[in-house]
Structures are given as C-alpha cells and as structure tokens.
Amino acid sequence: MNTSTHRAGHVAVIGRPNVGKSTLINALVGAKVSIVSNRPQTTRHRLLGIATFEAGQLVLVDTPGLHRDQGKATASAMHRSMNRAARGALEGVDAAMLVVQAGRWDEADDFAYQALHGAGLPVVLVVNQVDLLKDKTALLPYLAKVSEGRDFASIHPVSALKRKGLEALAKDVLALVPEQPPLYGEDEITDKSQRFLAGEMVREQLMRQLGKELPYATTVEIERFVVDGNLLRIGAVIWVERDGQKAIVIGKGGERLRDIGAAARQHMERLFGAKVFLETWVRVRSGWSDDEAALRAFGYE
Missing domain, CATH: 3.30.300.20 (K homology (KH) domain)
Structure with a gap:
C-alpha cells in the first residue's frame, strides 16, 4: 500500500456488555470520550470517538452492549433504546471491531458476531484484557478455537487499559476503510457536545x-x-x-x-x-x- 495514501471511515465497536469497548475507544482516540465503569450497561448512547493517525482516521462508533431481544413484556424502554442504538451502529459503517474478553466466548459473543457477519461487514476480532489471562499458554488454543468456522479479517490480542497491541490493531483496521481525506478535523475527538x-x-x-x-x-x-x-x-x-x-x-x-x-x-x-x-x-x-x-x-x- 502506498504510504502516502490516506484512509478514513466509520468502524462499529460491538460486543457484549462490559468487555472494554469504551476503554478501547478512549485508548485509540487518546482522550476520554466514553465513560467507563465495571458495571454492565454503562454505555447507553451511540457515540463517535475520532481517532486520528498519520495514515488515516478511524471514526469509532461506541455503542451499548448488544443484547438478545427480550419480549416486550420483560424488556424495559431503556433496554429497547440501548438495543436500537447498538443495532443502529451497523448502519453506514465500513468495518467492525468485535471486542471479546480473553479466554471467554459465550452465546452473547456469538450473537454479536452473527449480527456483524449478517450485515456483510469485515470484522476484526479484538481479544481484550489479555493481561488478565492467568494462563498465557491458553491464548493460542483459545484464538484457534474462536476463529474456527468464523470469518475474521484479522485477530488482535490487546490490553486496552494498558494500551498494548493497539498500533497493529489500528493499522489493520485502517486497511479496511476507504481511501479518502479525513472526515473530521485533527483536533476533534467526538461528535458529542x-x-x-x-x-x-x-x-x-x-x-x-x-x-x-x-x-x-x-x-x-x-x-x-x-x-x-x-x-x-x-x-x-x-x-x-x-x-x-x-x-x-x-x-x-x-x-x-x-x-x-x-x-x-x-x-x-x-x-x-x-x-x-x-x-x-x-x-x-x-x-x-x-x-x-x-x-x-x-x-x-
């Protein structure tokens, strides 16, 4: 790829609740644009984090965690609103990052993957919190297991909190977005006021x-x-x-x-x-x- 080529595009950041999506976005942006706590459902709104690099710009769409739909009798208006925001993040994006917790893959992760795959988006698997994995030798077998039968553009073990592995991740995600000028100014970090x-x-x-x-x-x-x-x-x-x-x-x-x-x-x-x-x-x-x-x-x- 020509090193002078500039790429820019929208990237959905999807995953089940509480896997570190907001921490990852803040780390890539280099500023705190999305709030973080150890409670699920901390993120309630669709929010853009603008990460600008020398080679391009990633407009990262932070969303509430994607939940399986419940019947209207049990799902609150807040729950439905959060699900709409998460699904709306897939509209008009060029690629997606599926964020999962290292060593864990359950039905909620598979549900999120199927939603992305069904939307026809290239999906980068971001395996977060690798620093918390007690048995480091379990990482490679885990990566082999979760990638079997699933189509990922690339797989990146990272620690968003410690900002490890993010340079390679950004490079691979930039390769998936269109060649075009920046979509936002260099000093802009979010679309929110x-x-x-x-x-x-x-x-x-x-x-x-x-x-x-x-x-x-x-x-x-x-x-x-x-x-x-x-x-x-x-x-x-x-x-x-x-x-x-x-x-x-x-x-x-x-x-x-x-x-x-x-x-x-x-x-x-x-x-x-x-x-x-x-x-x-x-x-x-x-x-x-x-x-x-x-x-x-x-x-x-």
Whole structure:
C-alpha cells in the first residue's frame, strides 16, 4: 500500500456488555470520550470517538452492549433504546471491531458476531484484557478455537487499559476503510457536545460510586451550561425513580453527592481544559427508565 495514501471511515465497536469497548475507544482516540465503569450497561448512547493517525482516521462508533431481544413484556424502554442504538451502529459503517474478553466466548459473543457477519461487514476480532489471562499458554488454543468456522479479517490480542497491541490493531483496521481525506478535523475527538459529555462525567461517577446500590436507576440531565470566560458554569440534575434512591445519592449530610460532584468536576476540567463550577441536584421521576417520553426528554434516541 502506498504510504502516502490516506484512509478514513466509520468502524462499529460491538460486543457484549462490559468487555472494554469504551476503554478501547478512549485508548485509540487518546482522550476520554466514553465513560467507563465495571458495571454492565454503562454505555447507553451511540457515540463517535475520532481517532486520528498519520495514515488515516478511524471514526469509532461506541455503542451499548448488544443484547438478545427480550419480549416486550420483560424488556424495559431503556433496554429497547440501548438495543436500537447498538443495532443502529451497523448502519453506514465500513468495518467492525468485535471486542471479546480473553479466554471467554459465550452465546452473547456469538450473537454479536452473527449480527456483524449478517450485515456483510469485515470484522476484526479484538481479544481484550489479555493481561488478565492467568494462563498465557491458553491464548493460542483459545484464538484457534474462536476463529474456527468464523470469518475474521484479522485477530488482535490487546490490553486496552494498558494500551498494548493497539498500533497493529489500528493499522489493520485502517486497511479496511476507504481511501479518502479525513472526515473530521485533527483536533476533534467526538461528535458529542461538551454539554453531553458533562452529563456523562456525572453519570460515570454515579455508576462507579453507587453501581452496587443503584446500578441502572439514575440518569443525568444538564440544565445549565454557561461559558463564562475560562470558567464553565454547569448545573446537573440527577434523576432517580424513588425517594429512597434520592437519599442514597445524597448520602449522609450530603457527603455522597459532594464526592460525586467533586470527581466529575475534576474529569470535566481535564477533558475541557477549563475551570468548572458544577452544581448538582437530585430529583425524583417515577418510572423514567420505562417511559419512552421521559427517555426522549433525557436525550435517549
């Protein structure tokens, strides 16, 4: 391939929940555009991470984890919204990365592979978290087993967290996208606004600090986002479904809410390169996660 050729294209990043898709995208982009926690269903929105290299540009489509569809009687509106976002990621992309956990392949991984294969996309298998594999000699037999009978453009064992194996991965994925100029400016890292990212920074801290107590009962709405010179004045509303959940988020004497706000503010200041004045409030809206109108109001597609 001519080294002066520039390639650019959209690449879906797909996998079952909690395999490190967002960590991988952040590592390739070189900045935190997608929130990360150890709880499944952390990612709720379709988000673009823009990774620019000398040889080309990858527009990485981060999605909620792809789930098997449930019957409407059991699937919440939130669950259906996340599945629509994951499936929508396959529209208009040039290639896909299927992210799996090293040493593991189950029905959910196969479901994601079949969705990609059925869409006719070239699929790169990204075997993440190889650094956590206790028996390193098991890696090659595992790779042979998962590739048998499946059509992968290439296979890459990586550690997204430690940024190992990403250079070779980016090179192989770039080879699958069209020859064309960059689709975004060199300094652009996502298609989402600072307002959206601010809400995600608060929600990340909710997932990290309250994931066991309130795994999916919270969302965040940015009510105010004002640029005041080099200061951003941000007002964030944390929505919960019950009064008892509100008490958990606020914590004794407001301590938990202060911790969430302080950590979110630090992440915002690093990402935005500006001082942030953040105010947070907690409000109750019963059943918001199973209310299509409420989800639209909170920015879900």
